[in-house]
Amino acid sequence: MRLFGSGRAIGAAVFFALSIVALTGRSSAAERLALPVIEVSGEGRIEVPADLALLDFAVVTRAGSAEAAAQENSARMERLAASLRKSLGSDGTLRTGAYSVRPLYAASRDQETPQITGYEAANSMQVTMKAINRVGPTIDAAIAAGANRVQRLAFTLSDDREPRRRALASAALEAREKAHTLADALGVQLTAVRSVVEQDLGGARPLERQVSFQAQPAAVTPVEAGLVEVRARVVLTMELTNTTPPATR
Numbered sequence: 382m383r384l385f386g387s388g389r390a391i392g393a394a395v396f397f398a399l400s401i402v403a404l405t406g407r408s409s410a411a412e413r414l415a416l417p418v419i420e421v422s423g424e425g426r427i428e429v430p431a432d433l434a435l436l437d438f439a440v441v442t443r444a445g446s447a448e449a450a451a452q453e454n455s456a457r458m459e460r461l462a463a464s465l466r467k468s469l470g471s472d473g474t475l476r477t478g479a480y481s482v483r484p485l486y487a488a489s490r491d492q493e494t495p496q497i498t499g500y501e502a503a504n505s506m507q508v509t510m511k512a513i514n515r516v517g518p519t520i521d522a523a524i525a526a527g528a529n530r531v532q533r534l535a536f537t538l539s540d541d542r543e544p545r546r547r548a549l550a551s552a553a554l555e556a557r558e559k560a561h562t563l564a565d566a567l568g569v570q571l572t573a574v575r576s577v578v579e580q581d582l583g584g585a586r587p588l589e590r591q592v593s594f595q596a597q598p599a600a601v602t603p604v605e606a607g608l609v610e611v612r613a614r615v616v617l618t619m620e621l622t623n624t625t626p627p628a629t630r
Contacts, residue, residue, distance in 0.1 A: 425551025431536035464526035473510030
């Protein structure tokens with residue numbers, strides 16, 4: 382009597398056994414994916430005091446020639462830069478923004494060719510500063526030094542990582558509470574978390590402030606920074622227990 386089968390028979394048996402295991406694993410994964418789920422979203426908002434100011438100053442000059450407009454603009458920009466460096470010290474940074482020279486035209490009548498009446502030179506300087514309490518005096522110093530436009534005043538955060546984490550945690554908690562509320566209302570039970578996805582909402586949104594130019598500024602221009610909002614959003618998918626009653630025999 383032969384106690385052992387041929388090598389081919391043994392290999393076939395092993396292949397059959399492995400096939401059963403693989404099919405069982407696939408079946409379990411398919412069954413899990415077939416479980417009913419609840420998908421909800423949650424949003425978290427954190428407000429923190431601004432600690433960084435962003436300002437754009439511009440010098441606009443006009444003259445009969447492009448060269449004269451550019452020369453006058455350059456001289457005033459040098460005075461502006463020197464004044465800002467003195468006001469900011471080591472607390473802020475300066476960066477040159479846009480620069481342009483363009484002709485100015487007289488209003489044309491009918492189909493007449495527009496006539497050039499002069500030239501305008503415009504140059505801007507971007508300021509980033511951490512001393513929020515010095516924003517007002519910095520604006521006053523810039524105007525006194527020759528800036529005739531304050532194009533931007535905004536407040537933001539130098540580092541939004543910590544408030545972003547807090548907003549993300551708040552968003553996750555809100556999503557979980559929504560899922561439990563829905564489950565309770567439907568009379569089902571939540572089991573496992575299927576997935577959690579963070580939706581990128583960008584960084585902290587700068588607070589833009591309106592600034593009106595004053596030829597004769599007050600002693601100190603009052604400026605209040607306010608609170609910067611950091612937001613986060615997540616989408617949570619949770620599995621439910623199979624509520625279908627077992628089949629009776």
